[in-house]
Amino acid sequence: TYFADAHHPTQLGHMMAAQVVGFWLFWSEHDAEEGSAAGPSTQESLPLPLVLPQDVADSFALSHITSIDLRNGTLAQPWILQGNFSEDWDFGEDVPGKPGLISTKVGARLVVKVPITKSPLESRTVNVGLLKSYANMGIVSISLVGPPQQQSCNAAAFVGGHTKTLGTLKVDCMWSAKASVYDVVPLQLKWQHLPCVWIVFEVL
Numbered sequence: 001t002y003f004a005d006a007h008h009p010t011q012l013g014h015m016m017a018a019q020v021v022g023f024w025l026f027w028s029e030h031d032a033e034e035g036s037a038a039g040p041s042t043q044e045s046l047p048l049p050l051v052l053p054q055d056v057a058d059s060f061a062l063s064h065i066t067s068i069d070l071r072n073g074t075l076a077q078p079w080i081l082q083g084n085f086s087e088d089w090d091f092g093e094d095v096p097g098k099p100g101l102i103s104t105k106v107g108a109r110l111v112v113k114v115p116i117t118k119s120p121l122e123s124r125t126v127n128v129g130l131l132k133s134y135a136n137m138g139i140v141s142i143s144l145v146g147p148p149q150q151q152s153c154n155a156a157a158f159v160g161g162h163t164k165t166l167g168t169l170k171v172d173c174m175w176s177a178k179a180s181v182y183d184v185v186p187l188q189l190k191w192q193h194l195p196c197v198w199i200v201f202e203v204l
Helices: 011-034 054-061 073-079 155-159
Strands: 080-083 090-095 098-102 109-115 123-132 139-146 164-172 181-190 196-203
Touching (some): 073 080, 073 109, 123 139, 123 196, 164 181
Antiparallel strands (some): 080 109, 090 098, 109 196, 123 181, 139 164
C-alpha cells in the first residue's frame, strides 16, 4: 500500500489518501463493467490491496506541493498579483464556516502567482478549491498563464503582456445538491520548464 508518510497526519495527507482511494474505487467500477476481476474481494479473506499505476504514485512521491491558502487574507496577499479589493473582491464567508475570496461582480479579475519547483514529472496538476452551492452562485473562468521560456515571473512580465495562456476552464459553482461544500477543480499543466504560472480568475 502506498502511504504518503511525509504528509501524515496533516489535512493534506488525508486529502492525498482520499484521492488514492477515490482513484481505486473509480477504476474498480470501470474494471467491473469490463468484466475483469478488479475490485473488492467477495470471499471471506483479506481484501485485495489497493493497486495504483506508477504515474499516480509518482505524482505524490516525486513532486513538490505548493499550497496557497486563499481563504486567509494575510496568507493570500503575498501571492496575489492583481485584484481590486476595494470594489470587486473581499475575504469573507458566504456560507458560515467556509471563508474565502468572494466576488459578486461580473468581470471581476483576480491573478494569483504560483511558483513551480523542479521535478522529473512531465506534467503537474494545479488543484483549485471553489465553494459550490445550490443558490446565489455563479460561473468563473480559470486560466493558467505562464511567462515565455527563460523569462522571469515578475509583475512587469505579466502586466506587459509577455505571457502565454496554457489552458482555460469554465466552472459553474451552482449545483442541484442541497449542500455547500468546497470542491476541487484539477487543471493539468504540461511541464515546460516554467518558473511559475499565474492563475487568472474571472467572474462571468
